[in-house]
Amino acid sequence: MSDSDNKGLSRRQFIGTAGGVLGAAAAGAYVFNQMDFNKPPISNDTPLPPSTFSVKHIESDVLVIGSGMAGLFAAVKAHDAGAKVTMVSKGRLGSSGLTPFAKGIFSYDKNTSNMSIDQFVAKVSESAIQSNNPVFTRQLAEHSKARVEELKEWGFFDSPLYNESFSRPINERAIPLHQRVMITHLIKENGRVVGASGFSLDKPNLIHFKAKTVVLCSGSGGFKPSGFPVCDLTHDGTIMAYKIGAKVTGKEWNDGHPGSAKNSGSSYDNWHGQVEEKPSITGADIHHDLGVDINYQAYKIGPPITMGPPMGPPGKNSQQQAQMAQAKGGPFVPAAFRQRSAPPPPPPQKEGGILALFSGKKPGGGPPPGMGGEQVGGSSAGMAIHKSEGLTPINETGLSTIPGLYAAGDALGSHMSGGIYAQIGSSLAGSAVQGAIAGEAAAQASQNTPSVSVNADRLREIEQEIFAPLKRKRGYSPAWVTQVLQGIMIPNFVLYIKKERLLQAALAYVEELKEHHVPMLIANDLHKLRLAHETENMIITAEMKLKASIMRKESRCSHYRLDYPEIDHKNWQAWINIYQDENGNMAFEKQPFGSWAKAIS
Amino acid sequence: MPIHQISGCIGCNACIESCPTDVIKLDEATQKAVIKYPEDCQICHLCRLYCPVGAITITPEKSIPVMVSWR
Secondary structure (H helix, E strand, C coil), X not given: CCHHHCCCCCHHHHHHHCCCHHHHHHHHHHHHHHHCCCCCXXXXXCXXXXXXXXXXXXXXXXXXXXXXXXHXXXXXXXXXXXXXXXXXXXXXXXXXXXXXHXXXXXXXXXXXXXXXXXXXHHHHHHHCCCCCCHHHHHHHHHHHHHHHHHHHHCCHHHCCCCHHHHHHHHHHCCCCEXXXXXXXXXXXXXXXXXXXXXXXXXXXXXXXXXXXXXXXXXXXXXXXXXXXXXXXXXXXXXXXXXXXCCXXXXXXXXXXXXXXXXXXXXXXXXXXXXXXXXXXXXXXXCCCECCHHHHHHHHHHCCCEECCCCCCCCCCCCHHXXXXXXXXXXXXXXXXXXXXXXXXXXXXXXXXXXHHCCCCCCCCCCCCCCCCCEEECCCCCCCCCCCCCEECXXXXXXXXXXXXXXXXXXXXXXXXXXXXXXXXXXXXXXXXXXXXXXXXXXXXXXXXXXXXXXXXXXXXXHHHHHHHHHHCCCCECHHHHHHHHHHHHCCHHHHCEECHHHHHHHHHHHXXXXXXXXXXXCCCCHHHHHHHHHHHHHHHHHHHHHHHHHHCCCCEXXXXXXXXXXXXXXXXXXXXXXXXXXXXXXXXXXXXXXXXXXXXX | CCEEEECCCCXXXXXXXXXXXXXXXXXXXXXXEEECCHHHCCCCCHHHHHCCCCCEEECCCCCCCCCCCXX
16 A cells, blocks of 8 residues: 555554454444445445346357456357357456466477476476376377367467456357356256356346356466555356355465565555566476465564565575575475475576566566565465366266366366476466366367256346346445455465354354345445445355365465474375355365265266 | 546447456546556556557556465
């Protein structure tokens, strides 16, 4: 926050009130009132009555939800496999979600790599402490080069902006594309998915999409944190799938990107303007890039925390190494990945561990994203490790536990590299690879599916649920509820350095928001209607993250429990699945590493 | 301020479409883009980069306080 914006509330006062979970929540509310923005109305005098909405119906074989890297390939490959495809996106093709900011794409070439695919998979598993699904790790290596070659043909590497190159294959195939439409519901009939519903952000239009199969490419999400370009992603796909009975996974992992202490709300500045660079290809070098080690250092020794090159000059520790030494202990790093003991030390400008995950170095030798200077945590709060959270797959195509419903990219809990970052650039490549496979599988499944029907009464119910925040005469503004949620979840001692008592305390707050505030969210225009639905999705995600974190009584990869700091190989060689039980309650189960979940019949 | 000013807008909609967080809307009367929800700007600069006439200026400060994990 800049001093000039912080009207009437000194920095010291703000930090003082944020000293506990109770204080943190109160701080969110207090600061919000001070700022007097958005002016939460006492009554919701809506200028947008639901009666003004038009209702449209669109039918296809395969519905692709999301238009980032996974959605692009899902739509293209489903079309090429003979399906009639429709694509719908909350944003714009190649210009929303995390895709526009990912500038490195991993490509494995077995002819030039110094490691075989078997060696590659084994090394990723070692880094992931077995938390990866080796089927998806192998798939990434096997298919990444072919996807990168297709991207080259479409002109992907020729521009820093992706809309034009993404539009080329979509336009060539004349795939209908509905942009700026927020999907809020998946529709299920007789146990299988049959479509999705949502509304336009530009006009009062409600759209029901009917489809034989659906591919969720809706990305992951966060709590609209500061300094990371994830504020349009709120786990929408995961939560709407959870609501129709799908199992979801990976919620205990944490992306640990810190942000710059200066202008910490600017994702552009945090990433050193990287969005203006053309993308490039990254190689198969394997890491164990934690991120939460920085959170641990901040917790133990207190700010200021700085980040610089991981290695100091020969014979001398870097500042980061000095911080690590002072903090003592913290998240476990497998022996083969301990940078301090890994000779020879990399030159400082080459690769930045966690901070360079989306790309290599900045051209011209500048620091990669986030590197340099004082750092603050929570820049990507609410997001787990890429590819580790989302729908639980039942096989290698990304089919979920719901028949007809596929997911790919960050919407799929593939655990491609488990609860840790193992390569630079694999996030973007993994989305391309998984999107292509899911799209093709969905097209084939559609061919074997006779026409599906949608219950008109169910559509009316969905419409009422979409409109609900517009119809409430009074209630809570989504912006205020979001800021309270951030105050509860983002402090280092809740989301990152976990312990039972604080997780339970935060859970009490989050359950209050879910039970009492979500049913009273209000909106008086399409923008706020979007915020209202996003806020609900973030709150359910927070509940999942807290409960999964309480359940996993060990520390492994990016999940760190101060009260259970060791790896528990006996009890926790398992992922956590989250689902709704028959009473609608949030239920949890362990799924052993190396096994597949079963479809829900 | 985050997205600070739109000056010289030609009403092409590129910024509106490319804003991930729906900050910018088209003014129906003037047919020009207006900054409607600056508090939701994530300061990612996509609008500025997609604008064909360089009409958009952005500053690095959020218009609302930010919550971070420590300070």
